[in-house]
Structures are given as structure tokens and as C-alpha cells.
Amino acid sequence: MTIDGQKVSVLYIDTEGFESVGKSNVYDDRIFALATIMSSALIYNLPETIREADISRLSFAVEIAEEFYGRVKGQDIAFQPAKLVWLIQRDFLQGKSVQEMVNEALKRVPNFDGDKNIDQVNQIRESLAIMGDNSTAFSLPQPHLQRTKLCDMNDSELEPKYVERREQLKELVATVIRPKIVQGKTLSGKEFASLLEQILEALNKGEIPSTGSLVEVFNKVILERCMKLYNQRMDKLHLPVPESKLEQAHDEAKIEARKLFDQQHFGRHHAKQSIIRLYEEIQKVYRNFLLANEYQSSKLCEALYTQCEDTMDQLQVLRLPSMAKFNAGFLQCNRSFEEECVGPSKKNYEQRMSKMLGKSRTLFIKDYNHRLFNWLVAFSLATVVVGRFVIKFFLVEIGGWVMFIFLETYTRMFWSAESLYYNPGWHFIVASWETIVYSPILDLDRWAIPIGVLILILLLYWRCYGRRKHGSRSLLPLYNSSHKSGSTRPRSD
Numbered sequence: 001m002t003i004d005g006q007k008v009s010v011l012y013i014d015t016e017g018f019e020s021v022g023k024s025n026v027y028d029d030r031i032f033a034l035a036t037i038m039s040s041a042l043i044y045n046l047p048e049t050i051r052e053a054d055i056s057r058l059s060f061a062v063e064i065a066e067e068f069y070g071r072v073k074g075q076d077i078a079f080q081p082a083k084l085v086w087l088i089q090r091d092f093l094q095g096k097s098v099q100e101m102v103n104e105a106l107k108r109v110p111n112f113d114g115d116k117n118i119d120q121v122n123q124i125r126e127s128l129a130i131m132g133d134n135s136t137a138f139s140l141p142q143p144h145l146q147r148t149k150l151c152d153m154n155d156s157e158l159e160p161k162y163v164e165r166r167e168q169l170k171e172l173v174a175t176v177i178r179p180k181i182v183q184g185k186t187l188s189g190k191e192f193a194s195l196l197e198q199i200l201e202a203l204n205k206g207e208i209p210s211t212g213s214l215v216e217v218f219n220k221v222i223l224e225r226c227m228k229l230y231n232q233r234m235d236k237l238h239l240p241v242p243e244s245k246l247e248q249a250h251d252e253a254k255i256e257a258r259k260l261f262d263q264q265h266f267g268r269h270h271a272k273q274s275i276i277r278l279y280e281e282i283q284k285v286y287r288n289f290l291l292a293n294e295y296q297s298s299k300l301c302e303a304l305y306t307q308c309e310d311t312m313d314q315l316q317v318l319r320l321p322s323m324a325k326f327n328a329g330f331l332q333c334n335r336s337f338e339e340e341c342v343g344p345s346k347k348n349y350e351q352r353m354s355k356m357l358g359k360s361r362t363l364f365i366k367d368y369n370h371r372l373f374n375w376l377v378a379f380s381l382a383t384v385v386v387g388r389f390v391i392k393f394f395l396v397e398i399g400g401w402v403m404f405i406f407l408e409t410y411t412r413m414f415w416s417a418e419s420l421y422y423n424p425g426w427h428f429i430v431a432s433w434e435t436i437v438y439s440p441i442l443d444l445d446r447w448a449i450p451i452g453v454l455i456l457i458l459l460l461y462w463r464c465y466g467r468r469k470h471g472s473r474s475l476l477p478l479y480n481s482s483h484k485s486g487s488t489r490p491r492s493d
Contacts, residue, residue, distance in 0.1 A: 001174060008179050009189070013039070030203045032057065037199050041177045042082040048090045050105035055121055055128075058084075062127040083176045084128075084135035087169070089142065098139035138172055140165050219274040222264050226257040227281055234289055240297035240343030250286050257282060290344075297343020304341050305349055305356070308333040312360035320445040321371045322438040323430075326364050330357060372433060373407065380404035 001010050015035050036042055046054055086102050106125045111118040128135065143150060143162040155163050179186045180195070187195060233253035237246065261278055265271050311333050315326045337353055383400030387393045437444045444451070 001177075003178065006179075010177060017045070028057075033203055034199060036082055038180075038196060039082040040180055041085060041173055043085045043087050043173070045087045045089070048088070050086075050088070050102065052121055055105065055124055058124055058128065062124050081134070085173065085176065086135065086137040088137065088139045090139060097137075099137040102135075102137040136172070136176065138165075138169055140169060219261075219265050219271065222261060223274060223278050223281065225264070226261050226278055227285070229260055230254065230257040230282055231285065234285070237289075239289075239293045240300055240345075241293060242342050243293075243344050246289065246293055250289070254279075254282055294344045297341075297345040298349075300343070301337075301341040301345045301349040304337050305353055308337055308353065309356055312356065316360065316364055316367070318445050320375070320437045321368050322434060322445060323365075323368060324434045325438040325443065325445065326361075326368075328438075330361065333357070372430065376429070376433075377404065377407050380407065 001008055013035070015031050044054075044058070086098070088098050088101065090098075106128050108122050108125055109118055111122065141159060141162050143158045143166075144153060180192060181187070182191075182195060185191075230253045233256060234249060237249055241249075257278065258275075261275065265274060311329055315329050318325065334353070334357060337349075341349060380400045380403035384397050384404065385400075387396030387398075387400055
């Protein structure tokens with residue numbers, strides 16, 4: 001047929017009627033549901049009149065129409081329900097048109113006794129009356145009195161009135177049918193076959209077909225699409241991240257998934273079940289992200305903690321103890337941990353980090369003064385040796401002896417070396433030591449050996465060659481000796 005200027009294939013499908021011999025009510029419901037969903041026009045063939053039972057059987061069609069009818073009114077068409085054609089086979093209408101008969105049958109029946117069955121049928125009546133523009137009525141007289149011979153008769157043998165009305169019925173049906181539309185798209189043959197598979201899956205899902213189960217199957221693909229969008233948004237996060245950031249990303253992705261569902265989902269009332277299922281699936285994925293974030297956070301914070309622990313151990317065994325260097329390493333380690341350790345494990349590792357750093361500081365301070373004292377004693381003796389035997393500077397040797405005597409006698413006079421650490425003079429020595437040993441420009445602990453070797457080479461060079469080249473005069477007093485030959489002329493060594 002040509003519909004709206006386009007050539008369209010139209011399928012006419014006849015189904016068996018209600019209450020067939022040997023068939024259950026469930027079978028009737030499934031047949032009727034299948035016809036309701038797959039058709040763009042549903043011809044409800046009734047003999048003679050409209051009974052209560054005939055209206056009750058439309059409950060499924062009413063649910064489907066109510067589920068999707070509101071969306072058809074607007075531009076956002078998800079699934080277009082079938083138009084209902086009331087076909088009344090009756091010879092005499094007793095002065096009433098068939099449409100009047102249908103309207104009268106759909107009037108609400110008083111229910112003074114509160115009968116639940118009557119209330120249910122009245123609800124169906126009200127729904128059918130509301131969707132009046134989606135239904136039409138038509139009457140068809142009996143084709144022949146001898147109904148048993150109908151299959152063998154030609155049109156010429158049938159009642160002329162019947163043939164005339166039958167042709168009018170064909171024209172009526174041709175005006176109401178439209179190509180099947182799903183998600184605002186006209187279905188092709190292959191897509192229509194796919195739709196039938198979905199319908200059958202829904203109808204076979206339970207013993208009794210329901211609009212909810214049908215909507216759930218139709219929304220299955222939409223839910224998968226929404227979950228894919230949610231996962232794509234969450235995968236943009238580079239774990240670990242703070243819990244607040246993960247929760248914010250979850251809320252934003254959830255809103256986007258719900259927005260996509262609202263744009264594409266099937267159904268209105270029963271779509272709530274699909275929304276609940278969507279939120280349940282999102283919550284499952286979110287819990288997995290929470291666990292993954294916690295694992296990655298623990299892994300990262302553990303690595304930073306171990307790194308800081310190794311750094312503190314290295315600072316404990318400095319060759320030249322330096323409080324300034326320890327404090328610089330301490331602050332750098334603490335700062336890097338605070339900046340890089342993120343996620344739910346940070347709070348737990350912060351406590352461990354605080355205890356470890358506090359313990360390391362206590363041990364370093366406890367050992368610092370003692371090691372510095374030993375280094376100063378060794379330095380004073382080294383100064384004596386260098387001043388006496390290497391450069392032979394008298395004042396350098398004297399200075400070394402004064403430092404050595406001060407350090408040794410002070411500890412003897414005041415019982416312990418610890419008492420020295422509270423002396424202002426000691427504080428001055430510590431400040432001078434820190435200035436020499438560590439600064440942002442020079443780390444003497446790292447360069448002590450190369451610098452010591454260089455100074456030793458320069459001293460040896462000066463001792464062996466420098467004095468010969470530049471003479472024997474010096475600004476400092478030197479050790480002198482005379483030749484055994486008895487010469488009275490002074491000579492410098």
C-alpha cells in the first residue's frame with residue numbers, strides 16, 4: 001500500500017479468538033498481547049453486542065496504551081500503541097450507530113456494593129474513553145444465513161450489504177494503519193522481526209504476560225546503553241582519587257545515565273521498575289569503583305610510606321650529622337606524602353606516617369649531639385695533626401689542642417656530655433657546624449670525601465712546591481730548626 005506517499009508492506013494477521021477449545025486463559029492472554037503489541041491497528045471482532053467480558057479482555061491493551069499513549073502525544077515517541085477498531089457484527093442496531101453503542105458500553109457502571117470486579121471494569125472503561133481518539137467503531141452485517149458454507153461461497157453469493165460494508169471496512173482500516181514506529185523510527189522488515197523476538201521474550205518470561213515484563217524487556221537495551229555511558233564517565237577517573245571526587249563523578253555519571261534513560265526509555269508507569277533496576281546496576285558498579293579506589297589508594301600510600309621510611313633510615317646514618325638536612329628531608333617526605341597520597345586509605349596512612357616520622361625525629365635528635373661531639377673531638381685531633389705535621393702552622397695546632405682540651409675537660413668537670421648540650425657555647429658550635437655541613441647550595445655529607453681529597457692534594461702541592469716557588473715567608477709563625485754544621489745563619493725549614 002501507499003501511505004503518505006511511501007510504498008509500505010502491510011501484513012494482515014488473523015488470530016484465533018478467546019476461549020478456544022483446549023486452550024487456557026494464559027494462552028488467550030499471550031495471543032491477545034502479541035496481537036496488541038505487534039499491530040498498528042487492532043480489529044476487535046465482536047458478535048452482536050459488547051459484553052462486560054469483552055471489555056475486561058481489553059485490560060492488557062489498555063495497560064499498553066496507557067503505558068505509551070502519553071508519549072505519542074508529544075514529539076518524543078518511544079512506542080506507538082495500536083489503534084483499536086471495534087468491529088460489531090450485527091444486522092440491526094435498533095436506531096443507534098455503532099459508535100453510540102460503543103460509547104454507551106464504555107460508560108461507567110454504578111457500583112453501590114463496592115464490587116472489585118465492577119471497579120476494575122470501570123477503570124478499563126475510563127481508560128478506553130480517554131483514548132477515544134485512538135479508537136473507532138464499525139458495524140458489519142452477517143454475510144449469509146448459512147454460516148457453515150461461508151468458506152465455499154464467492155462474493156456473488158454473499159449478502160450484497162455485507163460485501164459493501166466489507167469494502168468500506170477495508171478502506172477504513174487503510175486510513176488508520178501506519179508503519180510501525182519504535183523510538184521515533186519506522187521499522188524495516190528486519191527490525192520488525194527483531195521486535196517480534198523481543199515481544200516473544202517478554203511474553204514467555206512469565207506464565208502470565210504483564211505490561212511490566214514487556215516494558216522491562218524493551219528497556220533492556222536502553223539500560224545497557226545507560227550503563228555503558230555510566231562506565232565511560234567513571235573510567236575517565238584515574239584512580240586513586242579522593243572519596244569526595246569519586247562520589248561527585250558518580251553523581252554526575254548517574255544523572256547523565258538517568259537523562260539518557262528518560263530520553264529513550266519505553267513506558268511511563270512500569271518504567272519505574274526499569275529505573276530501579278538501572279539504579280541497582282549503577283550501585284553495583286559504583287561499589288566496584290569504591291573497592292578499586294580503596295585498593296589503588298592503599299597501594300599508592302603504602303609505596304609513599306615505604307619511600308619515606310627508607311628516607312628516614314638513610315638520614316639516621318648520615319656520615320656528617322645535620323639537623324638542617326634531617327629537617328629538610330623530613331619536610332620533603334611529609335609534603336610529598338600529603339600531596340600524592342589520596343583516597344580512602346590516606347587517613348589511616350597519615351596516622352602511621354605521623355608515628356613513624358615522630359619516632360625517626362626522636363631517634364635522630366637523641367643521637368645527634370653525641371655523634372656531633374665525637375666528630376668535633378676527631379676534628380680537633382685532626383687539626384692538631386695537620387697543623388703539626390702537614391702545614392706546620394703553629395696557631396692551627398694550638399687551636400686544635402684548645403678545642404680538644406675544652407671538649408674533654410668540660411665533660412669531666414660537669415660529669416656528662418649531656419650537660420654540654422645546654423651550654424650557649426655549644427649552641428654556637430652547633431649553628432656553625434650546621435652552616436658548614438649543609439646548605440641549599442652545598443651538601444657536605446655528599447661531597448665530604450671529594451672535597452677532602454681535593455684539599456689534601458692542594459696542601460701537599462703547597463707543601464712540596466708552593467714554598468719553593470714563592471719563598472719561605474709566611475703570615476703565620478712556622479716551626480724552625482738549625483743545621484748541625486754550627487752555622488749561625490738562620491735558615492727556614
